[in-house]
Amino acid sequence: MNIKSNIVVLMTLILSACTPQNNLDIEVFETSARGNKLTPIATGKRVSADSEIKLLPEREFQTITGFGGSFTESSAYLLNQLGPENRKNIINAYFGADGAQYSLTRTHINSCDFSLSNYSYAEVEGDMELEHFTIEEDKEDIIPFIKEAQALSAEGFRIISSPWTAPPWMKDNNKWVGGKLMPEYYDTWALFFSKYIDAYKEEGIDIWGITVENEPLGNNSNWESMHFTPEEMTDFVQNHLGPKLEADGKGDINILGYDQNREHLNEWVDEMYRDEAASKYFSGVAVHWYASTFEVFPEALQYAHQKAPEKHIIQSEACVDAQVPVWQDDAWYWSKEATDWGYDWAPEQDKHLHPKYVPVYRYARDIIGCLNNWVDGWVDWNMVLDRQGGPNWFKNWCVAPVIVDPEQDEAYFTPLYYTLSHFSKYIRPGAVRIGFETTDDALLVTAAKNPDGSIAVVVLNQGMEAKEVVLSLGDKDAGLKIDAQAIQTIIVN
Numbered sequence: 001m002n003i004k005s006n007i008v009v010l011m012t013l014i015l016s017a018c019t020p021q022n023n024l025d026i027e028v029f030e031t032s033a034r035g036n037k038l039t040p041i042a043t044g045k046r047v048s049a050d051s052e053i054k055l056l057p058e059r060e061f062q063t064i065t066g067f068g069g070s071f072t073e074s075s076a077y078l079l080n081q082l083g084p085e086n087r088k089n090i091i092n093a094y095f096g097a098d099g100a101q102y103s104l105t106r107t108h109i110n111s112c113d114f115s116l117s118n119y120s121y122a123e124v125e126g127d128m129e130l131e132h133f134t135i136e137e138d139k140e141d142i143i144p145f146i147k148e149a150q151a152l153s154a155e156g157f158r159i160i161s162s163p164w165t166a167p168p169w170m171k172d173n174n175k176w177v178g179g180k181l182m183p184e185y186y187d188t189w190a191l192f193f194s195k196y197i198d199a200y201k202e203e204g205i206d207i208w209g210i211t212v213e214n215e216p217l218g219n220n221s222n223w224e225s226m227h228f229t230p231e232e233m234t235d236f237v238q239n240h241l242g243p244k245l246e247a248d249g250k251g252d253i254n255i256l257g258y259d260q261n262r263e264h265l266n267e268w269v270d271e272m273y274r275d276e277a278a279s280k281y282f283s284g285v286a287v288h289w290y291a292s293t294f295e296v297f298p299e300a301l302q303y304a305h306q307k308a309p310e311k312h313i314i315q316s317e318a319c320v321d322a323q324v325p326v327w328q329d330d331a332w333y334w335s336k337e338a339t340d341w342g343y344d345w346a347p348e349q350d351k352h353l354h355p356k357y358v359p360v361y362r363y364a365r366d367i368i369g370c371l372n373n374w375v376d377g378w379v380d381w382n383m384v385l386d387r388q389g390g391p392n393w394f395k396n397w398c399v400a401p402v403i404v405d406p407e408q409d410e411a412y413f414t415p416l417y418y419t420l421s422h423f424s425k426y427i428r429p430g431a432v433r434i435g436f437e438t439t440d441d442a443l444l445v446t447a448a449k450n451p452d453g454s455i456a457v458v459v460l461n462q463g464m465e466a467k468e469v470v471l472s473l474g475d476k477d478a479g480l481k482i483d484a485q486a487i488q489t490i491i492v493n
Helices: 003-018 074-080 082-094 140-151 183-202 228-247 262-272 298-307 341-345 348-353 357-369 417-426
Strands: 026-032 037-039 049-064 066-071 102-107 157-161 210-213 255-262 285-289 312-317 377-382 385-387 402-405 410-414 432-436 443-449 455-461 467-473 476-481 486-493
Touching: 026 417, 026 476, 049 455, 066 074, 066 140, 066 417, 074 082, 074 140, 074 385, 082 140, 082 298, 082 402, 082 410, 102 140, 102 312, 157 183, 157 312, 183 228, 183 432, 228 262, 228 417, 255 262, 255 312, 262 285, 262 298, 312 357, 341 348, 348 443, 357 377, 357 417, 357 443, 357 455, 410 486, 417 486, 455 467, 467 486, 476 486
Parallel strands: 049 467, 066 102, 066 377, 102 157, 157 210, 210 255, 255 285, 285 312, 312 377, 385 402
Antiparallel strands: 026 037, 026 486, 049 432, 402 410, 432 443, 443 455, 455 486, 467 476
């Protein structure tokens, strides 16, 4: 070989060594306190890293059902008050291909606190066969909202429906709040669910699942509620609701038990899954987050999974509660100023679970913590509220990811909307959560492999300093930077 050839070979080797042959093909999207909102972020070759995240796709966990929010009468009513452009923009932002692409949603059966008034689909007292059953109340608001979302959703979405209470005439106290379902109406109440599913189907809306009762432990009789013990709910499902849906050809409807805060989860799954006769009718359990502004209760979630590994664990409701929304001020959602019901009203022994908190962190921490502890679906509460945090007939004001001013026909997409989108848009139904290792416990991380083969990694940096991160998969890696107070979704193609 001559000298010229040797030089060519040498230069080829040098260039080859300098070329990032092992770089991962990634896309990065960031939302941050400094103003990024799902903003694409440039990536590069391996850096001198503060943190390393190693993906372990061979370690597989739960299959993801979806992420999303709730169709409430309050949200639907407000959308009806907006101009057609803002209405369409908001629904597209939640369900369109260029939006959050919500895949799992919830709605209420009969009225709830986020309704304009108390109502039931069975108002006629003593109508045991529900001959006067009607969903007419929903046809001006909730149903049009769902249908417009369906039209904009390319892949569709699942709906979980939850009752806050049976009609007062079926209850032992004859009131909208509190009380229990009387045993003589167990079969009628089971029929109610079946008729509701049929009525919505006639509107072109399929119901994927139901919870048996929203917050069966009650809410201090503040708004619509109905009490069940774990034994009572399990007996109702085993002997009435499950058999009725099965007899009516609705055995594929997913029945989720419990549907309240996680700290009592153990006693509920013990009863729901007490034996095969009871367990067979339950598709899983639903939980809420209101027991704490920061605690995920991982032991309870792990216990529920170990009790029935094949069953769903779905977070069915969450919001910044007992708080009037802050309008057009992104900084508030990144600051430690929010309080919840427990900040003022929790028993003294539980006060430590309800400190002031950063709204963005509360959402991101909870979703990451839930995913890393076997939760397969996560549903926010109202999609849209007004500047008061309503309408709500009980004046139970809360925050939604999108706040509107109908009088001015204005909409404010809070940082919570973008936080939720980091999960719903990029972790798709059918994704499988995968393992990872990290050298930095200050970064909160979760990862899932999508049905198309891409991997979505969500990272939360709660610190006040940016961090250099190396993400590796097998023998390939990529360098990236996550800003201070930021959430990123990294897509590995």
